[in-house]
Amino acid sequence: MTPSAKTLEAMYLMLCQIKPFKSWNLPNTACINFVVTDEEDSYGTYVFDDDIHIITISKAKCSHFETILKTLAHEMIHMKRYKHKAWDQHDATFRRYAKSVADEFGFDPLEL
Numbered sequence: 001m002t003p004s005a006k007t008l009e010a011m012y013l014m015l016c017q018i019k020p021f022k023s024w025n026l027p028n029t030a031c032i033n034f035v036v037t038d039e040e041d042s043y044g045t046y047v048f049d050d051d052i053h054i055i056t057i058s059k060a061k062c063s064h065f066e067t068i069l070k071t072l073a074h075e076m077i078h079m080k081r082y083k084h085k086a087w088d089q090h091d092a093t094f095r096r097y098a099k100s101v102a103d104e105f106g107f108d109p110l111e112l
């Protein structure tokens with residue numbers, strides 16, 4: 001599949017209904033800009049800038065539902081931490097959140 005801003009928003013809303021995302025109090029979609037790029041160097045990115053959350057997914061790297069879902073989940077872990085200075089890090093806290101996602105979804109935590 002080819003991701004679009006609409007499908008990313010739909011997948012985001014789905015994930016927000018499932019543990020652990022459900023309890024994370026993540027931003028409303030009105031505050032999120034979902035962007036699809038042709039970026040060759042990364043699957044996705046998350047940035048918080050001027051009170052707007054920007055989630056970018058590369059259609060050059062993500063063409064399967066599973067890849068898009070895992071990449072979106074990864075960026076949502078960064079988003080959970082947007083108020084903290086280490087929001088962009090893959091540190092112990094990030095890995096703990098990733099493990100909680102992986103445990104719920106049956107993903108490999110090292111892949112998230």
Ligand SMILES: [Zn+2]
Pocket residue numbers: 074078088090
């Ligand atoms: Zn990351």
